[in-house]
Amino acid sequence: MDKKYPLSESMTGFVKESLSFFHSAVVDQGIDAQRLAYNAMTSHFGSSRPIALQVEDQTLAGVKVRHYQPDAPVLNLQVLFAHGGGWYLGGLDSHDSFCAHLAHDCGVTVTAIDYSLAPELPYPEGLNDIERVYRSLSMNNSSSILLMGDSAGGNLMAALSLRCRRKGISPAYAQCLLYPALSKIGSLPSHLAMSDAPLLDTSSIDYCWGQYVSLYEYSNAEIEELLPLSASTHISLPPTMLFAAEYDPLIDDARYYQQALIAAKVPAELSVIRGLVHSGLHGFKSTSEGRQFYAEINSYVQSQIKKLAG
Numbered sequence: 001m002d003k004k005y006p007l008s009e010s011m012t013g014f015v016k017e018s019l020s021f022f023h024s025a026v027v028d029q030g031i032d033a034q035r036l037a038y039n040a041m042t043s044h045f046g047s048s049r050p051i052a053l054q055v056e057d058q059t060l061a062g063v064k065v066r067h068y069q070p071d072a073p074v075l076n077l078q079v080l081f082a083h084g085g086g087w088y089l090g091g092l093d094s095h096d097s098f099c100a101h102l103a104h105d106c107g108v109t110v111t112a113i114d115y116s117l118a119p120e121l122p123y124p125e126g127l128n129d130i131e132r133v134y135r136s137l138s139m140n141n142s143s144s145i146l147l148m149g150d151s152a153g154g155n156l157m158a159a160l161s162l163r164c165r166r167k168g169i170s171p172a173y174a175q176c177l178l179y180p181a182l183s184k185i186g187s188l189p190s191h192l193a194m195s196d197a198p199l200l201d202t203s204s205i206d207y208c209w210g211q212y213v214s215l216y217e218y219s220n221a222e223i224e225e226l227l228p229l230s231a232s233t234h235i236s237l238p239p240t241m242l243f244a245a246e247y248d249p250l251i252d253d254a255r256y257y258q259q260a261l262i263a264a265k266v267p268a269e270l271s272v273i274r275g276l277v278h279s280g281l282h283g284f285k286s287t288s289e290g291r292q293f294y295a296e297i298n299s300y301v302q303s304q305i306k307k308l309a310g
Contacts, residue, residue, distance in 0.1 A: 004196075005197065005198055005247045005277075007198065007247070007275065007277070008275050008287075008288060008289065010283075010286070010287040010288050010289070011275055011276070011277060011280070011283070011287055011288075011289050013287075014045075014277075014280070014282075014283045014286065014287045014290070015198045015199055015277060017041075017044065017045075018041055018199055018279065018282075019199075021037050021038075021040050021041035021044065022034070022037045022038060022041050027207075031088065031119065031211075034088075034089060035088075035089055038085060038089040038090060038094065039090075039091075039093060039094060041282070042090070042093070042094040042095070042097075042282055043093070045097075045282040045283060045285070045286060046096060046097030046282075047097050047101070047285045048097075049096070049097070049100040049101075049104075050100060050101060050104035050105075052070060052071045052104065053068060053069070053070055053071075053100055053103060053104050054067075054068075054069045054070075054071075055067070055068050055069075055100065056069075057092070060111075060132075060133050060136050060137070061132035061133055061135065061136040062132060063113060063114065063115065063129045063130075063132055063133050064092065064113075064114035065092075065111050065112060065113055065114065065133060066092045066096070066099070066111070066112045066114070067109065067110070067111050068099050068100050068102075068103035068104075068109065068110040068111075068112070069103065069109045070103055070104050070107050070108070070109075072107065073103075073107060073108060073109045074106075074107050074108055074305050074309075075144075076144055076305065076308040076309060077108055077144055077145075077146055077173070077301075077304055077305050077308055078108060078109045078110070078111065078137070078144055078145055078146070079102065079103075079108055079109070079110040079111070079145075079146050079148050079301065080111050080113070080133065080134060080137060080145055080146070080147050080148065080157075080172075081095070081099055081110055081111065081112045081113065081148045081149060081153070082112075082113055082115065082130055082147075082148070082149035082152075082153035082154075082156045082157050083095040083112065083113075083149070083150065083152075083153045084149065084150040084151030084152045084153045084154070084178075084279075084281075085117075085151070085152060085153075086151070086152050086204075086207075086208030086211065086212075087117065087118045087122075087123075087126060087152045087155075087156075087208060087211060087212035088117050088118045088119060088208065088211040088212065089117070090117075091114050091117075092112055092114045095112060095150070095281075096112075097284075097285070098281060098282075098284060098294075099112050101284075101285075101294075102297070102298065102301065105298055106298055106301045106302055106305065107305075108301060108305065111133070111137065113129065113130055113133050115127075115129040115130050115156070116128075116129050118211040118212045119211045119212075122211070122212055122213060122214050123212055123213055123214065123222075123225075123226060124222065124225065126156060127156055127159055127160065127163070127225060130156055130157075130160055131160060131163060131164075131169075134147075134160060134164075134169075134172070135169065138169075138170060138172075142169075142170035142171065142172060142173070143170075143173050144173060144308075145172045145173055146172065146173055146174050146175070146176060146301065146304060147160060147161065147172045147174070147175040147176065147238070148175070148176040148177075148178070149177065149178065149180070150178035150179060150180075150281050151178070151179055151180065151181060151250075151278065151279070152181060152208065152212075153178075153180075154177035154178055154179065154180025154181065154182075155180050155181045155182060155226075155228065157175050157177060157180075158175065158177055158180060158182060158228040158257070159224075159225040159226070159228055160172075161175055161228075161237050161238055162224055162225055162228055162231055162237070163225060165236055165237060166221060171236070171237070171238050172238045173238065173239075173304070173308070174238050174239045174240065174241065174304060175237075175238045175239075175240050175241070176240075176241045176243075176297070176300060176301075177240065177241070177242050177243070177254070177257075178243045178281060178297070179243060179244055179245050179248055179250055179251075179253075179254065179278055179281075180242070180250070180253060180254065180257070181205070181208075181250055181253060182227065182228045182229040182250075182253040182254075182256075182257050183227055183229040183230065183252075183253050183256070184227055184230070185202055185205045185206055185209065185249075186202070188252035188253065188256060189252055190248075190249055190250070190251045190252035190253075190255075191205075191249050191250075191252070193249075194247065194248065194249045194251070195249060197247050197248055197249050197277065197278065198247060198277045198278075199277050199278050199279050200248060200249060200250070200277070200278035200279065201249065202249055205249060205250075212226075213226065220232070228257065229253065229256055229257050229260060231260075233264060234260045234261050234263070234264035234266060235264040235265065235266070236264075236266075237261065237264070237266050238266075239266065239267040239268070240257075240258070240261055240266065240267070240268045240269070241268075241269050241271075241300050242254040242257060242258050242268065242269065242270045242271070243270075243271050243272075243273060243293065243296065243297065244270065244271070244272045244273070245272075245273055245276035245277055245278050245280055246272055246273060246274050246275055246276055247275070247276065247277045247278075248276070248277060248278040249278075250278065251272065254270055254272075255270060258270040271296055273289060273292060273293045273296070274289070274292075275288075275289045276289040276290070276292075276293055280293060281293060281294075
């Protein structure tokens with residue numbers, strides 16, 4: 001057992017299986033090979049969709065989306081989801097299993113966004129896509145929308161909330177950020193302390209940022225969207241639920257963001273999933289830690305449904 005990262009048997013197996021798809025040789029083969037490997041990996045861990053669920057691919061505000069609707073969805077809340085994958089991997093299929101089960105188990109409509117990927121379309125293109133979808137969905141009632149995203153998707157949803165505040169767009173009801181990337185790599189203690197963590201080390205994070213950002217000079221507003229923790233103020237942002245993995249360089253991104261939100265009088269909670277590694281969401285059916293992670297996400301969504309119902 002690794003003394004620094006004492007993973008359980010199921011999490012050790014998850015890491016090994018993940019690396020059997022996405023290993024260093026694949027990285028050396030370039031972006032296309034990495035995308036194929038990532039999709040194969042996420043498909044391997046995925047499970048079939050629940051039967052009592054309507055799934056439809058559409059184009060909304062010029063952006064491809066996938067709607068997941070249970071037979072009798074709640075009407076007071078809908079989830080808008082942005083997938084992870086370092087801003088350059090993933091899509092509607094990579095997180096299909098998670099979105100389908102969340103919609104079914106919580107009785108809530110989930111809309112997943114197939115946003116533009118870097119490096120072909122770097123920042124701000126993916127975020128622009130997400131903003132367009134959010135504007136379209138929120139035309140009737142933005143107070144019913146729960147933003148959710150994992151990793152890079154968590155970054156994008158935090159950025160969307162900041163952009164909405166800056167532009168005077170009606171804010172979402174709340175945001176749920178799953179091990180999000182929110183700061184400049186190397187700026188927080190966990191970036192160094194867990195620089196060699198399983199499945200996501202700091203060199204990999206650097207690589208992802210290199211795909212996402214261009215070389216031109218960014219304005220202060222753009223820097224805040226790229227690095228939400230660096231925002232000059234966090235006032236008037238949506239209530240936030242943060243989840244972090246115990247063995248993840250990004251654990252402090254969640255911790256420090258919670259502190260920044262609380263300091264700005266924004267309700268913010270944090271749950272650290274013990275024994276979990278980054279990307280552990282894909283093990284929500286196959287690992288004990290992933291099941292715990294999913295159960296807590298499910299419980300949070302259910303609590304918001306009940307809260308809105310009064």
